[in-house]
Amino acid sequence: xxxxxxxxxxxxxxxxxxxxxxxxxxxxxxxxxxxxxxxxxxxxxxxxxxxxxxxxxxxxxxxxxxxxxxxxxxxxxxxxxxxxxxxxxxxxxxxxxxxxxxxxxxxxxxxxxxx
Amino acid sequence: xxxxxxxxxxxxxxxxxxxxxxxxxxxxxxxxxxxxxxxxxxxxxxxxxxxxxxxxxxxxxxxxxxxxxxxxxxxxxxxxxxxxxxxxxxxxxxxxxxxxxxxxxxxxxxx
Numbered sequence: 495x496x497x498x499x500x501x502x503x504x505x506x507x508x509x510x511x512x513x514x515x516x517x518x519x520x521x522x523x524x525x526x527x528x529x530x531x532x533x534x535x536x537x538x539x540x541x542x543x544x545x546x547x548x549x550x551x552x553x554x555x556x557x558x559x560x561x562x563x564x565x566x567x568x569x570x571x572x573x574x575x576x577x578x579x580x581x582x583x584x585x586x587x588x589x590x591x592x593x594x595x596x597x598x599x600x601x602x603x604x605x606x607x608x609x
Numbered sequence: 610x611x612x613x614x615x616x617x618x619x620x621x622x623x624x625x626x627x628x629x630x631x632x633x634x635x636x637x638x639x640x641x642x643x644x645x646x647x648x649x650x651x652x653x654x655x656x657x658x659x660x661x662x663x664x665x666x667x668x669x670x671x672x673x674x675x676x677x678x679x680x681x682x683x684x685x686x687x688x689x690x691x692x693x694x695x696x697x698x699x700x701x702x703x704x705x706x707x708x709x710x711x712x713x714x715x716x717x718x719x720x
Contacts, residue, residue, distance in 0.1 A: 498651075527707075536697060536710040537652070584651055596640055596701050598708060600651035 497521070498601035500585050506607045507575050515570040515604045517585030524591075526568040527598065528560060529584040537584055543568060544590065572606075580608045615698055615711040623719050628685040630714040632698030633678075639701045641674055642708065643683050646695045655683075655696075688718045 499518045507513040517526065525544050529537035541550045543562045557579070559571040572579055582605050586598040615632045622628050632641070640659045644652040658665045658674045658681065665672045671684040685692055695715050699708040 500651075534713075534715075536712050539707050539709075542707065582649075586652075596708075597642070597654045597657060598652075600644075600653070602651045603649070605649070 498585060498587055498599050500583075500601035500604050502604060503602060504605050504607070506609065507572075508609050509577065510574045513572050513575055513606065515572075515583050515585075515606070517568045517570070517601055518566050519585075519587045519599075519601075520566070521587055521589070521599060522565060523587035523589045523599070524565070525588040526562060527586040527588070528558075528568070528570050529586065530579075531582045531584055531603070533581075540570070575606070575608045577608050580606055582606075615696075615714050617714060618712070619715045619717070621717040621719065622688055624688060624690055626688055626718075628688050628692070628716055628718070630683045630696050630698075630716070632681045632683070632711050634681075634698075634700045634711075635679065636700075636702055638676075641672075641681050642699045642701065643670075643672060643681075644697045644699060644710075646697065646713070648694070652697065685716075688716075690718050690720045692716060692718045 501516045527542040528540045530540055531537040539551050540554045541560050557573050562568045582603045584603045585601040588598045638660055640657055642657045643655045645655050646652045656667045656672050658672050669686045674681045695713045697713045698711045701708055
């Protein structure tokens with residue numbers, strides 16, 4: 495089945511130790527999103543790619559970077575994780591274009607723990 | 610306060626009862642969407658209603674949109690224990706860009 499896959503599902507890192515989260519999709523969608531969701535809160539958009547065009551949210555910390563080497567893959571790099579970065583990280587995709595629906599398709603998320 | 614505020618924050622009902630969740634927003638929208646999230650999982654799209662629509666149905670779900678009041682409601686009829694989840698509204702202010710999520714309603718359906 496076409497889907498959005500996130501790896502790993504659970505990631506434990508140490509304070510200040512760089513970590514990379516992975517997202518892949520078989521939907522061939524042109525837009526990919528990264529959200530951060532803390533406990534009992536709404537998902538917060540960090541950035542998104544429209545094809546190769548990177549769109550950063552104004553309040554996304556510099557500590558967060560992203561790469562999209564091809565249509566299928568998108569990575570979230572946290573350069574120096576702090577305790578406040580512990581959260582669920584959600585990847586989503588969308589096929590954007592005239593006349594298409596605006597539905598986003600989410601992966602299962604990666605739960606990041608910072609020790 | 611944020612675009613997309615929901616109430617109640619938590620709702621507990623018995624199986625078979627109806628559940629109603631409300632969402633308010635502040636700016637003009639292109640569409641409004643409802644998503645469901647089971648504990649520790651990703652979000653699943655439930656239903657989308659465009660700004661020129663007033664009501665939409667999908668199975669046991671009924672969504673209304675009142676653009677004059679900048680509010681929407683999600684009704685789940687004949688609830689089941691498996692409906693237990695968090696429900697988020699999300700507004701799309703400019704087509705093709707981003708969604709802004711509300712804080713969500715935690716629904717518990719007791720068997």
